[in-house]
Amino acid sequence: MDNLTLVIALAAVAVAGILFFINRRPARQTAVETVSHRRYAGAHREQARPAADADPQTRFVETSKPKQYRLLNSSEQELYHRLCEAMPNMRVFTQVGVSQLALARGRQEAMRLSRMAGRGVDFVVCDADFSIVAAIELAWPTTGQEIDNAEDVKRVALQSLGIPMIVFRPNKLPDADTISREIADAILRRNRLEAERS
Incomplete structure (x- = not known):
């Protein structure tokens, strides 16, 4: 009976470990994707930034909120x-x-x-x-x-x-x-x- 209890306990620990690993894996991918997205967005922002010596009237002005794309006005x-x-x-x-x-x-x-x-x-x-x-x-x-x-x-x-x-x-x-x-x-x-x- 003690061996059966030990086997059930080990199986439960193994299942819990697998579930923990499975649930944790997408979180890592999401974190990596988020970091790479931030890098891309940062690089894109740097390219869009006007030169310091550009005429203030001709500088690109970023809007705080992008305009929504709609099929109908x-x-x-x-x-x-x-x-x-x-x-x-x-x-x-x-x-x-x-x-x-x-x-x-x-x-x-x-x-x-x-x-x-x-x-x-x-x-x-x-x-x-x-x-x-x-x-x-x-x-x-x-x-x-x-x-x-x-x-x-x-x-x-x-x-x-x-x-x-x-x-x-x-x-x-x-x-x-x-x-x-x-x-x-x-x-x-x-x-x-x-x-x-x-």
């Missing part, structure tokens, strides 16, 4: 929430490329609109079955003819795909009721565009 976020409020049964997608919308129509449409690569719309509104209802742009009013032409080119490209485009202005964001009316009108226009495509 504040106006786009506000419009997104209003779109969701106005159309709770529809799906709203953000930052969709025109070429992706063309590809949804087929390879030929994508090739025809290949010049639109790199251009996108701020929002795409879809029915519950993910059929596209409208594209929505949030754009400041412009006086430059070049920018107006770019908006018209995008509008014509989307219309050729059977997708109406709605433009809202950040300084005049519509309320949920106005958005609902605009989307209802867009559904009528989409049906008309689809009939023309047939």
Whole structure:
């Protein structure tokens, strides 16, 4: 009986030692990674530090808090929430490329609109079955003819795909009721565009 107790005690000590070693090992790796990260960050800071004789007005100024990287700016976020409020049964997608919308129509449409690569719309509104209802742009009013032409080119490209485009202005964001009316009108226009495509 004493030998059995001794064997159980030794096994318990061995298990405790293994658990202690396993729990301690990641802590060492974390400490090493932290030290190496501090070295890298310190070296990076030293490189970013301006020379002492540089003009004070041209020195790099480090901000205390880095700017957060967001998919939507504040106006786009506000419009997104209003779109969701106005159309709770529809799906709203953000930052969709025109070429992706063309590809949804087929390879030929994508090739025809290949010049639109790199251009996108701020929002795409879809029915519950993910059929596209409208594209929505949030754009400041412009006086430059070049920018107006770019908006018209995008509008014509989307219309050729059977997708109406709605433009809202950040300084005049519509309320949920106005958005609902605009989307209802867009559904009528989409049906008309689809009939023309047939």
